[in-house]
Amino acid sequence: MDGLALPVLREYYDTLLRAHGGQNWWPARTRFEVIVGAILTQNTSWTNVERVIVALRRERLLSVRGLEEISEAALAQLVRSSGYFRQKARKLKAFVHFLRTNYQGSLDKMFRTPTAVLREQLLAIHGIGPETADSILLYAGDHPVFVVDAYTRRMLQRHGHADVRDPYEEIRALFERSLPADPALFNEYHALIVHTGKHFCRTKNPRCSECPLRPFLPPTIKEMR
DNA sequence: TGCCAGGCCGGGT
DNA sequence: ACCCGGCATGGC
Numbered sequence: 001m002d003g004l005a006l007p008v009l010r011e012y013y014d015t016l017l018r019a020h021g022g023q024n025w026w027p028a029r030t031r032f033e034v035i036v037g038a039i040l041t042q043n044t045s046w047t048n049v050e051r052v053i054v055a056l057r058r059e060r061l062l063s064v065r066g067l068e069e070i071s072e073a074a075l076a077q078l079v080r081s082s083g084y085f086r087q088k089a090r091k092l093k094a095f096v097h098f099l100r101t102n103y104q105g106s107l108d109k110m111f112r113t114p115t116a117v118l119r120e121q122l123l124a125i126h127g128i129g130p131e132t133a134d135s136i137l138l139y140a141g142d143h144p145v146f147v148v149d150a151y152t153r154r155m156l157q158r159h160g161h162a163d164v165r166d167p168y169e170e171i172r173a174l175f176e177r178s179l180p181a182d183p184a185l186f187n188e189y190h191a192l193i194v195h196t197g198k199h200f201c202r203t204k205n206p207r208c209s210e211c212p213l214r215p216f217l218p219p220t221i222k223e224m225r
Numbered sequence: 226t227g228c229c230a231g232g233c234c235g236g237g238t
Numbered sequence: 239a240c241c242c243g244g245c246a247t248g249g250c
Contacts, residue, residue, distance in 0.1 A: 044230060045229080048249085083248080084244095087233080131232065
């Protein structure tokens with residue numbers, strides 16, 4: 001992948017927006033809930049996460065204090081249905097510990113930190129990798145970073161713009177230099193990619209013929225004959 | 226019934 | 239700098 005912007009990424013966005021309309025993501029009531037959801041949904045379907053969010057809300061645990069006061073073992077049981085539950089309990093604990101230690105438990109203070117600095121801090125937390133860090137920055141903090149996930153990679157790969165093994169940072173840089181640095185745009189674009197991916201690009205039963213981006217696909221071998 | 230889902234870590238080359 | 243096994247539940 002070279003260092004050039006890809007104007008076609010703007011066309012994809014326009015096309016997806018026309019086809020599906022605004023997605024109004026991320027499904028969450030508060031910034032803290034966004035962060036919890038971002039951690040819980042790692043390699044896990046959102047339906048498995050939703051039950052946990054509901055349970056945590058019922059237990060009044062969707063707050064920094066709440067997660068600080070419950071034991072890790074008890075938390076693990078509550079997040080069970082989101083999978084990797086011991087790992088995720090530890091990760092949630094690690095995040096609130098970070099927030100308390102560095103920002104007195106205040107998301108306001110945390111998100112006032114310059115984007116690049118905060119991104120590095122988030123990446124240093126156990127359980128927060130590039131996608132989770134960027135989801136937190138964009139969807140909870142309204143910072144202008146593009147979130148790259150499995151759907152994003154699949155889309156670029158199918159259209160011949162990237163390889164599966166391209167590093168996360170390169171994919172992110174590609175989007176960020178091809179688009180204006182607008183959090184609302186990045187937010188909507190990523191939501192549209194996920195929405196489109198879920199409906200048309202599943203490994204099983206792909207309905208690619210109905211995908212709005214189909215006109216942009218390179219011809220298959222069969223079609224070239 | 227196996228495969229998959231909005232990743233990340235730690236240890237090994 | 240990559241590569242890989244482990245982590246775990248619920249839906250189809």
